[in-house]
Amino acid sequence: MLITFRSALLASVACLVGVAASADSLRLITQSDPSRAQYPAEIAALDALQGDGFAVTRNEYQALGVNLADGLRLISSGAFDMATIQVGSVAKDDPFLEGIDLIGVSTDMGDLKGAVDAYRDVFNARLEEKFGVTAAAIWPFGPQVFLCNSDMTSLADLKGLKVRSFTASMSTLLENLGATPVTLSFPEVYPALQRGVASCGVTSPTSSNSGKWPEVTTHLYPLSVSGSVQAHVVNLAWLNGLSAEDRAGFDKAMAAMEAELWNVATSTNDTAQACSTGGDCPEDGIYTSYDMTLVPVSDDDKAQVAEIAVSKILPEWAATCESSYPGCTSIWNETVGAARGLTIE
Structure with a gap:
């Protein structure tokens, strides 16, 4: 159907x-x-x-x-x-x-x-x-970061929250952080954050500012997980x-x-992030000034994302990909894997 x-x-x-x-x-x-x-x-x-x-x-x-x-x-x-x-x-x-x-x-x-x-x-x-x-x-x-409408000091605060996702591997990350991924396209995120359907969203500082997400979120955590x-x-x-x-x-x-x-x-x-978090914001009509809380990124959280990528995301993606395209793991290892110094076993 x-x-x-x-x-x-x-x-x-x-x-x-x-x-x-x-x-x-x-x-x-x-x-x-x-x-x-x-x-x-x-x-x-x-x-x-x-x-x-x-x-x-x-x-x-x-x-x-x-x-x-x-x-x-x-x-x-x-x-x-x-x-x-x-x-x-x-x-x-x-x-x-x-x-x-x-x-x-x-x-x-x-x-x-x-x-x-x-x-x-x-x-x-x-x-x-x-x-x-x-x-x-x-x-x-651009760098995909976290914007939440509740207090946030680290990735641990995502546990139990509904967080916007738009890719399979992003959902895997969120699940391993104890969050519930909610698949939403970009135009759906603002009303979802506004109505409490989602507590956080992932997108770039540039997209979030132009999309007015700071109107319905309070904390920006600039830990990039992808582009x-x-x-x-x-x-x-x-x-x-x-x-x-x-x-x-x-x-x-x-x-x-x-x-x-x-x-x-x-x-x-950097300009978009500054505009969203009360920093210097050029008056050029592109970005809007907001006063979100900018949360410092911890090395422990960076390491946790990298560990989940290696232990969970890559193997899960490889298994799914191989089922429809046999040999794709080797192709990835020889291309992106070689460029990033990673190998899927």
């Missing part, structure tokens, strides 16, 4: 946006909106494509009422030519994809960049083989239908956008 409903949903979305399209048209569905720090980089890329002659049609998941978790299916079906995806969310369709950013493996942006570069080729090979799509740009939202890797994914048939000239222009625009989105993830974090 669920598959039938989702198939009907994708069909209705395809009818809404129009299925037929020429190779030099680009139908995008994105989670970015003007309140997001990532919005200017995406708009600049689209402007560049339009300058090269692409006819760009831009839609937002929120406006169409489409779940972010269905992003891969929208592109694979041809309903859109390109979509932004949160990799951990769509990994329910293929656990191998989450291997690019498992919780506790790459907890700062430098380490994450090395992991993404190591996994990019095998990640795209899997996307192409299974879904008929490829990632034109891969980038992070929330995203991708702009394109339909492979559409991409291969481009002329050599159009393909070159498209690749150039995507490379420039990816570089800028990495820059946003690494350069805006």
